[in-house]
Amino acid sequence: MTAESRPAPTVILGQNQYGKAENRVVRITRDGATHHIKDLNVSIALSGDMAEVHHSGANTNVLPTDTTKNTVYAFAKEYGIESAEQFGIRLARHFVTSQESIHRARIRIEEYAWDRIATSGGTGGEHSFVRKGRETRVSEIDYDGERWQIISGLKDLTVLNSTDSEFWGYAKDRYTTLQEAYDRILATDVSARWRYTWSADDMPAPAWDSVWEQARTALIEAFADTYSLSLQQTLYRMGARVVERVDEIAEIRFALPNNHHFLVDLTPFGLTNDNEVYLAADRPYGLIEATVLRDGADQRIPADLTLL
Amino acid sequence: MTAESRPAPTVILGQNQYGKAENRVVRITRDGATHHIKDLNVSIALSGDMAEVHHSGANTNVLPTDTTKNTVYAFAKEYGIESAEQFGIRLARHFVTSQESIHRARIRIEEYAWDRIATSGGTGGEHSFVRKGRETRVSEIDYDGERWQIISGLKDLTVLNSTDSEFWGYAKDRYTTLQEAYDRILATDVSARWRYTWSADDMPAPAWDSVWEQARTALIEAFADTYSLSLQQTLYRMGARVVERVDEIAEIRFALPNNHHFLVDLTPFGLTNDNEVYLAADRPYGLIEATVLRDGADQRIPADLTLL
Amino acid sequence: MTAESRPAPTVILGQNQYGKAENRVVRITRDGATHHIKDLNVSIALSGDMAEVHHSGANTNVLPTDTTKNTVYAFAKEYGIESAEQFGIRLARHFVTSQESIHRARIRIEEYAWDRIATSGGTGGEHSFVRKGRETRVSEIDYDGERWQIISGLKDLTVLNSTDSEFWGYAKDRYTTLQEAYDRILATDVSARWRYTWSADDMPAPAWDSVWEQARTALIEAFADTYSLSLQQTLYRMGARVVERVDEIAEIRFALPNNHHFLVDLTPFGLTNDNEVYLAADRPYGLIEATVLRDGADQRIPADLTLL
Amino acid sequence: MTAESRPAPTVILGQNQYGKAENRVVRITRDGATHHIKDLNVSIALSGDMAEVHHSGANTNVLPTDTTKNTVYAFAKEYGIESAEQFGIRLARHFVTSQESIHRARIRIEEYAWDRIATSGGTGGEHSFVRKGRETRVSEIDYDGERWQIISGLKDLTVLNSTDSEFWGYAKDRYTTLQEAYDRILATDVSARWRYTWSADDMPAPAWDSVWEQARTALIEAFADTYSLSLQQTLYRMGARVVERVDEIAEIRFALPNNHHFLVDLTPFGLTNDNEVYLAADRPYGLIEATVLRDGADQRIPADLTLL
Secondary structure, eight states: OOOOOOOOTTEEEEEEEEEEEOEEEEEEEEETTEEEEEEEEEEEEEEESOHHHHHTOOOTTOOOHHHHHHHHHHHHHHTOOSOHHHHHHHHHHHHHHHOTTEEEEEEEEEEOOEEEOOOSSSSHHHHEEEEOOSOEEEEEEEEOSSOEEEEEEEEEEEEEESSSBOBOSOOOOTTOOOOOBSSOOEEEEEEEEEEESOOSTTSOOOOHHHHHHHHHHHHHHHHHHOOBSSHHHHHHHHHHHHHHHOTTEEEEEEEEEEOOEEEOOOGGGTOOOSSOEEEEOOSSEEEEEEEEEETTOOOOSOSOGGGO | OOOOOOOOTTEEEEEEEEEEEOEEEEEEEEETTEEEEEEEEEEEEEEESOHHHHHTOOOTTOOOHHHHHHHHHHHHHHTOOSOHHHHHHHHHHHHHHHOTTEEEEEEEEEEOOEEEOOOSSSSHHHHEEEEOOSOEEEEEEEEOSSOEEEEEEEEEEEEEESSSBOBOSOOOOTTOOOOOBSSOOEEEEEEEEEEESOOSTTSOOOOHHHHHHHHHHHHHHHHHHOOBSSHHHHHHHHHHHHHHHOTTEEEEEEEEEEOOEEEOOOGGGTOOOSSOEEEEOOSSEEEEEEEEEETTOOOOSOSOGGGO | OOOOOOOOTTEEEEEEEEEEEOEEEEEEEEETTEEEEEEEEEEEEEEESOHHHHHTOOOTTOOOHHHHHHHHHHHHHHTOOSOHHHHHHHHHHHHHHHOTTEEEEEEEEEEOOEEEOOOSSSSHHHHEEEEOOSOEEEEEEEEOSSOEEEEEEEEEEEEEESSSBOBOSOOOOTTOOOOOBSSOOEEEEEEEEEEESOOSTTSOOOOHHHHHHHHHHHHHHHHHHOOBSSHHHHHHHHHHHHHHHOTTEEEEEEEEEEOOEEEOOOGGGTOOOSSOEEEEOOSSEEEEEEEEEETTOOOOSOSOGGGO | OOOOOOOOTTEEEEEEEEEEEOEEEEEEEEETTEEEEEEEEEEEEEEESOHHHHHTOOOTTOOOHHHHHHHHHHHHHHTOOSOHHHHHHHHHHHHHHHOTTEEEEEEEEEEOOEEEOOOSSSSHHHHEEEEOOSOEEEEEEEEOSSOEEEEEEEEEEEEEESSSBOBOSOOOOTTOOOOOBSSOOEEEEEEEEEEESOOSTTSOOOOHHHHHHHHHHHHHHHHHHOOBSSHHHHHHHHHHHHHHHOTTEEEEEEEEEEOOEEEOOOGGGTOOOSSOEEEEOOSSEEEEEEEEEETTOOOOSOSOGGGO
């Protein structure tokens, strides 16, 4: 082993974190012949007193990322997985309270949903499952030893309105060529993150799974119900519906790509396209992002949802 | 423009085909206030008298790929999209019968399914949709001017049995270290392709959409119902169920990755893992492939499903 | 354990194969302080006397896929990895000759290339590497106990000519709207597979690595050298160049997407676009596929390259 | 058109931005027979006086995302693309200064590099290109009408040291099972973002392309040169090397996955694995993230690199 001389004194270490990412854990719970399944992807990031390992490579303060992985599987057995949020809270508390050098833990979880397979004659329904939907439930649990910040949400929820969407009356400049639209398809892949008001152990915790379902229902219904003059308006209604309906949520942020469906010009073929035939385009796409807050709430969800 | 000298005479042209791939067409049909949606990805491959364009670049016999794209959109308007198979048949017939230089057409279609969004008060249900499931319906239509070959199927249908699966009694050699399993998770992403007996215009055509649904139901129920001693056995039961139930199908082929879920060894932590906590692995994975046929049917689906 | 009744007699088992897919093996060889690296992704598919496992689940004839994985790693140690083809040949021969129930083996290998990192002062160059290029080298080794079939090639080699490409004089029908082009960008992601003449142990084997490099050089030079009147013509020249230059190769097949670069219409902004500004499109794309053969060679590479 | 009643007054709008994402522009510049290529993916996000469109759907202040797309292509013609950073600066300035309602612009650019194809005889080298490497150059330009913030970097640069890496002396708890390693492979996919000190029009701007190359060379050489006792140490040396060598850079942040290469246990087969045969794993992976700063610099690069 050799050792480089210490770096020049003008260089300093800033924010840093480490851990094992993407631990895939499946937990089966047997209730007689009926099985239940929880399917998670857990990523761990720990921060604390870590200057020495960056400067000299001495690992005294470093709990191995392999150990953080083992802890995920051991906790799945010891405590079960009631919900992604509850499981993440347990992990974050463990790392911060059990290792002196670790001052903060951030646990990110993706959850994959399963439906039961209904069979005519067999017993498959009791222990047979099919992956449900294309969307992924996400959660980020952040703990510094005192305060909690819990952000949950979803991604890749693809929705489409085939009418009740217009776009006109916009600003124009030298580079504007877009034609106004009075009846268009509005489609998007919803990415949403909402922050819960809950932030301390002495506050009553939300019923994580049912509150998540309430938020999802609210935003998808608002998407369907809104007669849209712009995707910004639809986004705002989706966020407002969530904040109005779900008391536990302080703020919500969306990143909504405008999945363009272009009305195909069929006149060269002597045909009229009466809002019937569309080309679903890939790139580029409009991207509309905004936060909607409960009055008085701080804005803490980062502007870039891609980071969660 | 310059021109290379013709290639040496020892080189000859073999099988060739060309066309526009991945034409994304969305067709909306309005039934009063209620809208219906068909969402396809159509790829076209044409063959015929194409030696000249390969040798000299002379395009006389080449209908542009751009034209094949236009035809997809024009036909969606002119004839609608009743089913992927019916739409593909119409396209294939058009290319082969309308262009003298084109002798064969192969149309491949992916179809993406949508559910209606049910809303409490609004009218969203009539024209609001959410993408359904993770799986994709696929179809390949092949026409040489006389005979048809229609292969349909699905991919990315993820299913899991949390029990009723064993694996033991296998062959062993110097490199065998695997422990026998008497209760394991069996999970896979089903990729299936089935060939219809229908092959000529004077035969009665299947009801494409309902027959597809019957086949899907049969294979998923067989997966759930089968007490499995090997994934090969499960695969065979899935295929047999389809062939037995659906008269229109001559053969079916599966590619079933064994999505390994490893029982995590928790003994180092003083814990017993009683088939509760699993690690869902990525690579490597077992891959089980086989064709199941109706007695007397030819085996025509290629061995490599990835090609469809 | 329960057992379903045997399937109805009208159902029969067709072609089938199984094995462990995507075994990622990295082999380091030390030549003093200088290290060499081979980085492969190995997939194994075995066929043979496998009816029983499909019908009853009895695994007597089934060497576990886990054992095939172990064999990859053990052979990497015992014999090293001289080339992907040589390694695949060794594996295929082993499975077919050592297990009575296995009659045929197909080994597919992806190889990832690495460059050395050249450093100014340090010793990094001896054991430090950076992944090279975006393309992947591929190989398929097929052995039935008597004859070999070796197909090698590459995928995801992205090339572009910014001029010397035209497209005009094509067939037109009612759906043709494309404008003729006399100077366009021609770009593609080359996917190529070539079959070696070598097929028996008593024939002299090619120098796998250097022959692969010759083929790659030939096709890329032909792409650059050809003044193109159609992508078909370019494809044919690429194939002819390989067959003409590399004696060991019997046939070659290409799948060449036409990565459209559309000249952007800037006239609405009072600007002239003199072949300067292009939009690189995603979908749809033209797809040109063909086989080029040495005269007298059989055409054995499947039409659908995606399967290799 | 219908209109919902305005949302309850307890809901307010937070940070928001919009624009066209992933505009793929290829710019060819002809220098006699020699062509030059710039290949970018440009994403635009604009903020400003946008409350009304969220509340009522009135688009008066909304420059269409389609117009922002057109501007990318028009500017590529009018001003050329000297570097990604210079091009992004021009776009950001345009949007903020030409539209009263737009107060801030953020331009994100991915750049794909191309090498010339060297041919033996032909003229391909002058206008024929092959995509270079797997990594992507990235840049984010942020402008609020007064100050600039320019962050550049790269992602997907895969590097590997086959020796000179150890990991031992770490903290242990009840869940620690990892064995200490005294000679291991160290491999990662470098994701790095560095912020330039340049922030105002009256400061001399960096030579964007050559400074980017200096930073890339510094970090890759430091990776190769460092005898590593932990990936954190290697990360810090990479960052320090960049800050020490490149005066224009204020801070740099890395996200380094630990691409685990596990030494395969070959003892069951009677073989010794003397650091020769490794299994390259996918998930989970260690993830090491940190910022390294020039003394006195602010820490402004977000902790989550995935957002850039």
